[in-house]
Amino acid sequence: MTNIPKKADILFSAYSVEPYQILKDAMKRKKEDIIQELLDSGLRGRGGAGFPTGMKWKFGAAEKADQKYVICNADEGEPGTFKDKKLLTDVPRKTISGMAICAYVTGATKGFIYLRAEYRYLLASLEKEIEVFEQKAKEFGLDFEIKIFMGAGAYVCGEETALIESMEGKRGEPRNKPPYPIQNGYLGKPTIVNNVETLASVSMVCRLGAEEYKKLGTSDQKGSKLFSISGDSPKEGVHELELGMKVSDFVTEYGDGDTKAIQVGGVAGYCIPRKKFESTIIGEGQTTGGSTLIFNSTRSMYRVLHNYLDFYAEESCGQCTPCRVGCQQLLKGIEAVKAGTKPPKYLDQLMKLSNTMNLTSKCGLGQSVTNSFTTIVENFREEMIF
Amino acid sequence: MTKTNELVKKLVEEHGVARESLLPVLQGIVKEERYLSKEAMRDVAEQLDISAAEVYGTASFFSFLDTEEKGKYIIRVCKSITCDMKGKCELVRTMEDILKIKVGQTTVGKRFSLLETNCIGLCDQGPAMLINDDYYTKLTPVKVREILGDLIRKTS
Ligand SMILES: Cc1cc2nc3c(=O)[nH]c(=O)nc-3n(C[C@H](O)[C@H](O)[C@H](O)COP(=O)(O)O)c2cc1C
Ligand code: SF4
Ligand code: FES
Numbered sequence: 001m002t003n004i005p006k007k008a009d010i011l012f013s014a015y016s017v018e019p020y021q022i023l024k025d026a027m028k029r030k031k032e033d034i035i036q037e038l039l040d041s042g043l044r045g046r047g048g049a050g051f052p053t054g055m056k057w058k059f060g061a062a063e064k065a066d067q068k069y070v071i072c073n074a075d076e077g078e079p080g081t082f083k084d085k086k087l088l089t090d091v092p093r094k095t096i097s098g099m100a101i102c103a104y105v106t107g108a109t110k111g112f113i114y115l116r117a118e119y120r121y122l123l124a125s126l127e128k129e130i131e132v133f134e135q136k137a138k139e140f141g142l143d144f145e146i147k148i149f150m151g152a153g154a155y156v157c158g159e160e161t162a163l164i165e166s167m168e169g170k171r172g173e174p175r176n177k178p179p180y181p182i183q184n185g186y187l188g189k190p191t192i193v194n195n196v197e198t199l200a201s202v203s204m205v206c207r208l209g210a211e212e213y214k215k216l217g218t219s220d221q222k223g224s225k226l227f228s229i230s231g232d233s234p235k236e237g238v239h240e241l242e243l244g245m246k247v248s249d250f251v252t253e254y255g256d257g258d259t260k261a262i263q264v265g266g267v268a269g270y271c272i273p274r275k276k277f278e279s280t281i282i283g284e285g286q287t288t289g290g291s292t293l294i295f296n297s298t299r300s301m302y303r304v305l306h307n308y309l310d311f312y313a314e315e316s317c318g319q320c321t322p323c324r325v326g327c328q329q330l331l332k333g334i335e336a337v338k339a340g341t342k343p344p345k346y347l348d349q350l351m352k353l354s355n356t357m358n359l360t361s362k363c364g365l366g367q368s369v370t371n372s373f374t375t376i377v378e379n380f381r382e383e384m385i386f
Numbered sequence: 387m388t389k390t391n392e393l394v395k396k397l398v399e400e401h402g403v404a405r406e407s408l409l410p411v412l413q414g415i416v417k418e419e420r421y422l423s424k425e426a427m428r429d430v431a432e433q434l435d436i437s438a439a440e441v442y443g444t445a446s447f448f449s450f451l452d453t454e455e456k457g458k459y460i461i462r463v464c465k466s467i468t469c470d471m472k473g474k475c476e477l478v479r480t481m482e483d484i485l486k487i488k489v490g491q492t493t494v495g496k497r498f499s500l501l502e503t504n505c506i507g508l509c510d511q512g513p514a515m516l517i518n519d520d521y522y523t524k525l526t527p528v529k530v531r532e533i534l535g536d537l538i539r540k541t542s
Contacts, residue, residue, distance in 0.1 A: 078505070079466040079505035080505065081509075092406045116507075117448075149409075152412075152449050153448050168406050169407065169409055170444055171444050171447040231467075231509075236509075237510045252539035288497075
């Protein structure tokens with residue numbers, strides 16, 4: 001039986017309630033109540049790591065410091081992801097209002113939107129929106145200013161500590177964690193970093209209340225979420241869906257009838273082959289980045305994997321050896337197997353290498369290479385060899 | 387004072403001399419001069435009171451902070467997965483033909499630089515590219531010829 005994936009319509013719905021009204025209402029509530037509401041809603045970060053947002057804000061509020069910062073992460077560099085751009089284009093006030101609610105709850109007085117260089121064409125309209133916001137903030141008596149910080153072209157700067165390093169004028173090399181930005185962030189001060197969609201979702205939780213919001217999604221993943229769909233699909237674009245749907249239903253709705261595999265969570269995520277469509281649920285236990293690439297049977301999975309590894313080898317910041325050397329070795333390795341200069345069982349050694357990278361790399365970039373590498377090599381072994 | 391000196395001075399006045407002003411200052415230079423010359427980097431180092439090596443080290447990390455001279459139009463063709471599936475290779479060949487340069491190079495008259503870049507968030511409308519800050523989607527060789535033709539006419 002197939003079910004049509006349940007479409008939600010809250011993040012992109014026109015401003016049924018003016019987002020700054022949501023902010024105004026939020027400011028009448030106790031800070032702890034808002035944190036509790038977020039905890040109850042089950043909202044998790046939409047930037048990839050899936051950390052519970054209420055928890056992050058609770059820690060942020062508890063920090064004692066003369067200055068705290070809120071950063072909206074709009075670096076969106078994961079291949080196949082473009083939902084944050086759409087939010088900032090269509091409904092920017094939902095995200096800005098989420099930032100302001102965060103400021104109110106945690107006591108931060110300065111905020112930044114870290115916008116990737118590739119989205120510079122959004123700058124002018126966002127600056128106008130910030131002017132509108134600053135009027136409102138004055139009106140509501142909220143001491144919070146927002147600036148836009150332009151990225152300079154580096155995927156790894158989406159990682160929150162690398163992002164902070166780059167804002168401080170340094171190479172975007174991830175830091176060791178702990179300490180987390182929440183304790184020691186921008187200029188050494190407590191900093192709450194949230195994804196664009198997370199912040200927009202906060203506005204929605206505040207508007208609907210945790211109870212309503214929770215009705216969407218499954219036990220593990222609450223609410224609705226944006227999916228950036230691209231590849232062999234007649235319905236490419238951003239779609240807002242409830243979490244917890246079966247891959248088979250997803251493919252029926254968004255595939256082209258000939259889908260052989262999908263990649264969820266972007267290049268850092270997992271490849272799911274046709275034989276597992278029935279038994280896999282999107283959203284549970286996977287990265288929440290929200291990119292879904294669809295491949296039909298004309299696609300060579302060797303070429304797909306080669307493209308991913310090329311991406312990793314280029315974007316690795318080079319700071320730690322397992323990732324810097326590992327990415328290149330994996331790339332050379334699959335080329336050698338394909339060319340026949342290494343035997344097929346060399347693929348097993350490469351998979352071991354990717355596992356070692358997972359254990360020993362410093363940041364999520366090097367750690368996640370194994371996700372796509374293993375799921376593609378295991379499921380499409382023949383394509384790697386012949 | 388050269389034009390570069392003046393630009394750096396103006397940018398430092400605008401953003402301040404703290405280390406966290408480095409990226410905004412460098413971005414401001416690239417916006418005007420399209421790349422960071424040695425002179426510009428040395429000047430920034432002096433103004434921010436850090437070593438020129440630090441400035442170069444930081445700049446070289448970022449793909450939008452070029453340290454080599456670039457053309458008036460910087461073309462960045464997306465080479466990531468969806469655009470690759472949708473025919474990015476043919477586009478690159480077409481542009482190499484028209485501009486008579488390879489990926490990574492700049493035309494002799496410094497009008498065009500042809501670069502490949504990773505996903506620019508236009509996958510649902512791929513293949514896609516950026517020329518300076520503007521984006522172009524659903525590209526075909528025919529479309530690319532038109533776009534480049536327009537720019538060539540505009541600058542000759
Ligand atoms: C290599 C790498 C790239 C990342 N890129 C992004 C990004 O583009 N946008 C984003 O919001 N989070 C990104 N993240 C996750 C951030 O580190 C961080 O977890 C997130 O911004 C926190 O926000 P959230 O809790 O709202 O998800 C990336 C992580 C890694 C390891
Ligand atoms: S894992 Fe890769 S990207 Fe992350 S710090 Fe190490 S070298 Fe840099
Ligand atoms: S893959 Fe080309 S824009 Fe994303």
